[in-house]
Amino acid sequence: MFISKVSLVNYRNFANASFKFNEGINTIIGENGSGKTNLFRAIRLLLEDTSYSHAYRLNKDDFNRNLNRVNPDGWKGHWIIISLEFSDISDDEAIQSLFIHRTGDIPDGDSFKCATYNLYFRPKPEIRLQLSELNEGDKEGLNSILANLTIEEHYETFFTGKSIVDFNDPTVYDELVGDFENVKFSFDYDQSKYGVRIPHQLSVSKEVSFTFIKALRDVVSDFHDNRKNPLLQLLKNKSGEIKKADFDPISTLVDTLNSSIEKLPDVQNIRNDIANTINDAVGETYAPSSLSIKSNLSNEAERLLQSLKLFIGEPDESYEGDIHELSLGGANLIFLTLKLLEYKYRKSKETFANFLLIEEPEAHIHTHIQKTLFDNIKYEDTQIIYSTHSTHISEVCNVENMNILAKKKDCAEVYQPSNGLSDAAVTKLERYLDAVRTNLLFAKGVMLVEGDAEEILIPILIREVLGISLDELGISLINIRSTGFENVAQLFHDDRVRRKCAILTDLDAAICDTTPNASDGKKEEKYKTKVRNSDKKGAQRKQSLDLYIKDNEWLNVFYADHTFEVDFIKAGNAHEVGEVIPSVYEKPSIITLANQEINSKNVSLYGKRVLTMANQEGKGWFAIILGEHVTDETYIPNYILEALKFINPDLSKNLIIRFVTYRLDQVIELDDYDFNKLYEAFSNGKIELQELLKTIAEEIELEEFLEDHVLTFLMSL
Template identity: 55%
Template sequence: MHISRVQLVNYRNFERADAKFKSGVNTIIGENGSGKTNLFRGIRLLLDADQLRWAYRLQETDFYRGLKSWRGHWIIISLEFDEVSQDEAIQALFLHGTGVVEQSVVGRATYNLIFRPSAAVRQRLGELAEGDQAALQQILNGITIADYETVFTGKSTANFTDPDAYKTLVGDFEAVSFPKELNPPQLGGPIPRVLSVSKEICFTFVQALRDVVSEFQGQRTNPLLTLLRSKSGEIDPAKLKPITDKVKDLNQAIEDLPDVGEIRSDIRQTIRDTAGETYSPANLAVRSAVPAEAERLFQSLRLFVGETDDDYEGAIHELSLGGANLIYLTLKLLEFKYQKAKQACANFLLIEEPEAHIHTHIQKTLFDRLAYADTQVIYSTHSTHISEVSNVENVNVLSRSGSRCEIFQPASGLDPGQILSLERYLDAVRSNLLFAKSVILVEGDAEEILVPTMVKEVLGISLDELGISLINIRSTGFENVALLFHDDRIRKRCAIVTDLDASFFDITPNEDDTAAVAKLKLKAAGSAEAGLARQARLNSFKAGNSWLSTHFAPCTFEVEFIRSGNAEAAVDSLAAVYSSAPTIRTATEDLRSTDPERFGKRILTMAENIGKGWLAIQLAKRVTTKTRIPPYLLEAIFTAHRPLSRAVLSNMIAHRLRAHDDPALLPPALAQSVRDHAAQYQRGEIELASLLDVLAKALPGDVIIEVLGQA
């Protein structure tokens, strides 16, 4: 039996979200604050016996924070199980309350936590006249959290994440239309509190490893003590009696030492001398604190570990952070094994961000080896190394948009061939696109190296700060990765950037051409033809998909870099390419030429001589605030990152003003006017058009004007 689906409605940072899981190992990935911990907590409220009591103590703060008002709304957490165990006990439970019966045997089951207004409140809402907002507000204003109830149901048929289904079950607050039936059948039947799925399963939660040392010090949280307590109940008391007798004898021997007796007498006498007989303790003893009870003896045991080969074994607080975390994780897994041995009808292991301080090789190995038989494992992680080895079919991607979080399944709707191609691309480098807010796909090393540098130097903000992952596909097979970004899969923006490879010189065949020139023209014509075919293919591929955009360099990236006005960066790099002074002089003239044939051939010759990647490194060293970003790249960046926030734009403007710090070119008064307008824009006091007017006068032709055109 495994969890196949989790629906969250109005719960914390989820307005409505739908997570899909498979048997075996599953991975949940997402940025900070995207709801990974809340998703786990939702599951635990239904399946973790330690959390069950909190299901009856939900508060206003547990409602989705984007609601105008929580009053009257419901929190719904719904689990769907598949391949339900045929064990008699679990079949009886699901047949009684949660199962969907197919041919008298339960194969699929639902189990729901519903936090809703009491029946009396729901009845009053159902009696409202449609459209009577005044009466509705009067009822809602009087609702407190004490008017809410928690119920568990099974055999539900509703898709709770469907807005129309929510209106049918809960009500339409805008239209003031509420159901008169208090317990519609789509909600399923109530499950009595005496029946609990958590009692029939093995469930272990391993929380994020934030402060392992403090966890080992707590009586309740120490995983070693949990293991020892479970074992102490299984040991024959007769075997422990000789040990406890020895401890009692040891304690008595310590207490009978003459020095101990003398100190006890001295303490008693000193108290009497100080406080007098009336206020002195009636009795006082000095005894050994070594416990003589079997359970307390077990609790006194501590773990000592040696990380190196010098035979030294240190306490947990002496270990490295990674070593301590690994030990903690190991003990929690052992706890799970002990529970699993009790032959529960289903086994669930939830692990929250196991990668903290753990070496990348251990992360991969750990993930690879945690495939316990008959166990569903669900990870949450920030690690690209774990996402690299995850099966993309078993991945849920969490994404944050303002106060709202969404859940995506990247393999949804893909056929096996597409999934196989996607798996091959999602290595440790490219898998970071699953963590990004938006993505730019490029075809080569030059763009991967130079674009982030240009954005940082020219605009004063990094791609990372914009939430953009720039992914080098190292080919023009963009579709294999771009298919991720779709309404059915990951709803994030993806900009595809590639070259049209149009010729920058005359490629008309001429009978006077030498063999070498004829071959060059033929090759250039073939590249241009392939570029147009690629443009048509990609535009067709992204048609009707609002998450994808295509952006084309007219020729190649290197040529467009020079054409945009960056010849001097290439001139400064010539010494890293050529050793001959005459060649450097000729190359300088070529690069500074306004003839595309001259500067185009020269920059591509340089790339061929030392490699595109190495040339990009040399050019990146020479990027400054005066570097020009090719227009098609600016378009791609600010199509992927949309909308452009007022704060980010204001920071870019401040950076561009610092780049124009020459009073002769930008008078201080005009610069201050720009700053004032930027501050007003950031505060929302003026709109973009007003800011653009001032910038156009102060910084004519500056890159920030182009950026504003994309905003």
């Protein structure tokens, strides 16, 4: 039995989310704050014995913030729904009986393979009855009822099983909870659809083995906390299994040891001195009636075992130290090991299913250990769910067992990257997702490029010209190292990852007249043939890619007319390329000729020269050298700016102000001016960007500022 689906409605940062899981190892991937911990908490509320009581203590902060966007009391009247779907239910009579009477749904009396277990946090019956009695459209009556609602008095937690509806369907929510917009509520509860109530004293959590390993933040302090120390928990569990006959000799030894310690002359002398000093100070009347110094060593199995401590030696060291003496990574690894052992002990008991949740195991753990850990933690008959923001762990994840979380305004979205893909397509995709490329799974937007030049120079251009890094923009740039973009681009789709992905590639349009002439020599003929073939392939590539992205709002293609290097000069960057010429050539005559060609306006001349230079040095190395000469005055080729515009169509006003300030900083002394009031007016929507820039240009008496190519780009957004 395994969890095949988790549905979350109105729970914390999930307005409406659906997670899909498979048997074996599953992974939740997401940036910080995307909701990984909230997902685990939701599962724990239903399946973890120690968290079960918390399910009855949900509060208004557990409601999704979207409900409160317009009204701080927007949560009132709404429900939180957490639903777990289980698949591959065993035919075992005991488990079939459990789900028949509690959470299963068996059509026509046959055994079933799927079951559900749901948590509703909802208004109590008397409130729901009042809502159902409202006339349709009676918003005043609705507001009157909702105004007086409080969590403590008017909400209840309700568990059900045997539901058959999709809780992520908005129409299901309207039918079950009510239509707040049109004021239509029903008090009738269709158990055949929404599930049969499960009594409080019955819980699936009692029937399964469930272990949660929290994110490893400060495990040293946890080892000093008796409630959290995993070693103490293991010892405590084992102490109950020690036979009395086996422990009696140890207990006798402890008693003898304690007695021997207490009878030491020095101990007795100190005890007598304490008693005499008290008597001297307060007299016989107020002195204690008795006073002893005794050993604290317990002769009880549980307490004696809990007095034990773990001593560890770092790899290749003979010294064994306390936990606090270990490196942070070493302590985390030991903590994780003990929790895994705790899971093994739990699993050894007879349960219907085994679940292991591990939250962000990568904290302070070396890269190789992260990968090894993920590869090696595989237990038979156990479903394991990891959460992570480590590219090293995501690299070794099975794409089919992956859920990706994306932060949105006041909520999170969930994507299944393999949804709807064939096995062959998934295989190709996984080949690309190594540790470098998996960062696209965490990005807010993605650029796919075909070569080293783009991979090296585009980040430099963005940083030097716009004053911000791609990382700050949340954009991952991925070098495909070919023009086979489809293998990765297939990720970005309505059914899979709903993030913008821009493909940047070359049209390879001819930079010269390729018409054969009788006067052409072999070298010229060969060159024309090469240019002509590239032009043809570029046109075919465009046709193919344009068809591939058709009707997909998440994908777009942006073409360099020729190649990145040629279009770099075409954008107005002959000076930067000219700076590189002495690094490529030594002969003065060739340097002079190359400068003439690079600075000409003839693409057949500067195009051939820059490609010759790039091929001679190697495109990657040439890009590195060229990157050293990129400045704030360099022009970003227009197709790259258009790609940025596609990925980030709605730049925040704060980010726009940052761009403007950075460009201003290149032409004036910022300390001599104060544009804060202008920026505030722009941020508050009192003036538009064009008016902001025009006013700034007038104040600094620099009309050309409006012609800045970055600002022109911003005004086009």
